[in-house]
Amino acid sequence: MIRAENLTKRYGDRTVVQDLSFTVRPGTVTGFLGPNGAGKSTTLRMILGLDAPTRGRATVDGHPYDRHRAPLTRVGALLEARSAHPGRSAHHHLMALAHTHGIPRARVERVLALTGLTHVARTRVKGFSLGMGQRLGIAAALLGDPAVVVLDEPVNGLDPEGVLWVRTLLKSLAAEGRTVLFSSHLMSETALTADHLIVIGKGRLLADTTVDALVRSSGGASVKVVTPEADRLRTLLPPGARVTAEAPDTLLVTGLDAPGIGRAAAAHALPIHELTPQAPSLEQAFMDLTRDAVEYRTERRPEHQGAAA
Secondary structure (H helix, E strand, O other), X not given: OEEXXXXXXXXXOEEEEEEEEEEEOOOOEEEEEOOOOOOXXXXXXXXXXXXXXXXXXXXXXXXXXXXXXXXXXXXXXXXXXXXXXXXXXXXXHHHHHHHHHOOOHHHHXXXXXXXXXXXXXXXXXXXXXXXXXXXHHHHHHHOOOOOEEEEEOOOOOOOHHHHHHHHHHHHHXXXXXXXXXXXXXXXXXXXXXXXXXXEEEOOEEEEEEEHHHHHHHOOOOEEEEEOOOHHHHHHHOOOOOEEEEEEOOEEEEEOOOHHHHHHHHHHOOOOOOEEEEEOOOHHHHHHHHOHHHOOOOOOOOHHHHOOOO
């Protein structure tokens, strides 16, 4: 179990993490989300004892990370896939880590096989692609057969097969009763992988909930409308309807259900080629939740911004 209690981190007069408290429980895959600059990496570093909190504390199974006598066998972590010495082979990198904790060679071979790196085990790390480096980082995290696994952006650089492999791996680790925490910017993949979510913004906790509950609470259900009279229909919808142009003949409408859109079109004899309710997504729920916590805000192009009548 991972527990953060009133974690706060300041750098000079800048507060990066503010009074952050949450618990990551065993047997569950927990996604750790937030916009760029939200304080996710700093929080993970405090959990792993790499940064000291200004106030509060983080514990793993009841103790700070650095109080565990053999931390690699209690907590497996991936924060930076390129942390291996480029002149070492994957095998030698893992063996060096194994020697620090008395981990047998057989376990090194096991994690190389588990991550699909057996055939490149003797290859120097400097020749690895981003995806291969990511697999090596995951192999190092699993080396001590830990009860707690913390992975920062584990699917970064992986191909579709690799993404599916990570998803299956995390679920299987949780099914074994382990505590699994991972961060990601890929909302669609997080929705398929995570059971629980911790969402932060500007260093503060925004949500501690399940994926389903966050999506349901967003109220982000929309309706896809295809009509050759898209521009005219946009002006006829009642106040409160929010409209986004997906294509010249396609609108995405929120704030009004399909029957209401159909009635508005029928009242003015507008042809409708498609009227399809769209289920709310984790991406939309995340965007709604973090709207006021985005550090780098881009300007929308007018033709895609939509308008309310």
